[in-house]
Amino acid sequence: xxxALEQVVQGIHDxxxxxxxxxxxxxxxxxxxxxxxxxxxxxxHDPALTAKTLRLANCxxxxxxxxxxxxxxxxTFLGVQTMRNLITAAAVTGxxxxxRCPGFDDKAFWRHAGASAAxxxxxxxxxxxxxxxxxxxxxxxxxxxxxxASSHPEAYxxxxxxxxxxxxxxxxxxxxxxxxxxxxxxxxxxxxxxFSDTMRQAIARHHAPDMPGSGxxxxxxxxxxxxxxALDIAGxxxxxxxxxxxxxxxxxxxxxxxxxxxxxETELQFEEMSAILVA
Amino acid sequence: MSAESQPDSTSAAQDALQAxxxxxFRHHPREDAAGNATxxxxxxxxxxxxxxxxxxxxxx
Numbered sequence: 145x146x147x148a149l150e151q152v153v154q155g156i157h158d159x160x161x162x163x164x165x166x167x168x169x170x171x172x173x174x175x176x177x178x179x180x181x182x183x184x185x186x187x188x189h190d191p192a193l194t195a196k197t198l199r200l201a202n203c204x205x206x207x208x209x210x211x212x213x214x215x216x217x218x219x220t221f222l223g224v225q226t227m228r229n230l231i232t233a234a235a236v237t238g239x240x241x242x243x244r245c246p247g248f249d250d251k252a253f254w255r256h257a258g259a260s261a262a263x264x265x266x267x268x269x270x271x272x273x274x275x276x277x278x279x280x281x282x283x284x285x286x287x288x289x290x291x292x293a294s295s296h297p298e299a300y301x302x303x304x305x306x307x308x309x310x311x312x313x314x315x316x317x318x319x320x321x322x323x324x325x326x327x328x329x330x331x332x333x334x335x336x337x338x339f340s341d342t343m344r345q346a347i348a349r350h351h352a353p354d355m356p357g358s359g360x361x362x363x364x365x366x367x368x369x370x371x372x373x374a375l376d377i378a379g380x381x382x383x384x385x386x387x388x389x390x391x392x393x394x395x396x397x398x399x400x401x402x403x404x405x406x407x408x409e410t411e412l413q414f415e416e417m418s419a420i421l422v423a
Numbered sequence: 424m425s426a427e428s429q430p431d432s433t434s435a436a437q438d439a440l441q442a443x444x445x446x447x448f449r450h451h452p453r454e455d456a457a458g459n460a461t462x463x464x465x466x467x468x469x470x471x472x473x474x475x476x477x478x479x480x481x482x483x
Contacts, residue, residue, distance in 0.1 A: 311449075313450075370461075370464060371464065373447070374447060374448075374464055374465070374468045375468065376443065376447060383446075383447055384446075384447060384448075384449060384450060385447050385448050385450075385451070385461065385464070385465075387450075387451060387461050388460035388461040388463075388464050389460065390458045390459070390460045392460075393460035393463065393464070394460070400467055400470070403467045403471075404467065404470065404471050404474065407467075407468070407471045408471075
């Protein structure tokens with residue numbers, strides 16, 4: 145049941161497209177020259193996107209003292225950087241049809257993604273790195289899994305069965321059954337959706353942050369991913385923690401006390417966020 | 424819950440926690456050797472869970 149990369153790319157092209165405003169934002173994730181009023185107007189044209197973005201903005205994790213009810217208001221209180229990441233998160237999570245792949249637990253996927261986003265954001269705050277970019281990278285690091293499960297559900301069901309049978313990592317199972325993995329699919333999706341280079345690199349290297357040129361964001365996502373697996377958040381009985389790169393871990397330079405706070409913060413924040421993402 | 428039954432339930436909870444951690448980290452050596460970041464993560468998670476149990480026990 146091997147898949148060629150061209151088949152994966154074709155499958156990705158067949159997925160529902162993202163709203164134009166989100167495609168635009170994805171390519172400019174690290175840029176600051178975005179016209180707020182234009183952004184607010186564009187998002188407001190999509191009621192479903194607006195509603196989900198506002199629910200995310202009102203999450204306790206973002207610490208607003210009042211409830212925001214318009215995109216413009218949310219931008220005023222949270223800033224452009226945070227809002228464009230929340231808009232992206234809201235749009236991407238609505239893009240994949242759920243329940244197509246037997247054995248693929250969409251809710252577990254989004255629980256892991258939401259927790260990774262919260263954890264990556266917490267790590268970034270402690271490292272004085274861009275928290276919003278880390279949040280989106282944490283949310284999207286495994287998006288290749290979702291792309292494969294949505295576009296090639298039967299093949300991906302075989303991957304999941306192979307993994308159960310051999311008790312191996314998902315990467316090993318994907319490579320054995322499909323001849324490629326969710327990182328390949330994630331990179332193809334990042335190209336299709338015009339992700340920024342930093343985001344593309346974080347997706348490409350989140351399992352290999354030691355490789356030259358991987359960047360700090362890949363290290364943050366790698367550590368956040370391992371923490372979330374170790375916190376056992378997805379609710380998967382067969383959960384397993386991936387090997388943690390010593391280079392990435394040391395790059396965080398955090399004390400045990402800081403990690404224990406981060407674990408608590410991640411557990412407190414992910415539940416509400418994941419419920420919104422999966423809705 | 425009676426006072427006598429508490430140590431047993433605490434011990435059962437600790438055993439269950441240990442078993443789950445063993446399962447989660449089943450592909451990695453337990454040794455906390457220098458440079459073994461996975462073992463360090465396991466140790467921190469273990470401390471975190473024990474801390475949570477103690478706090479829950481203190482509130483009961």
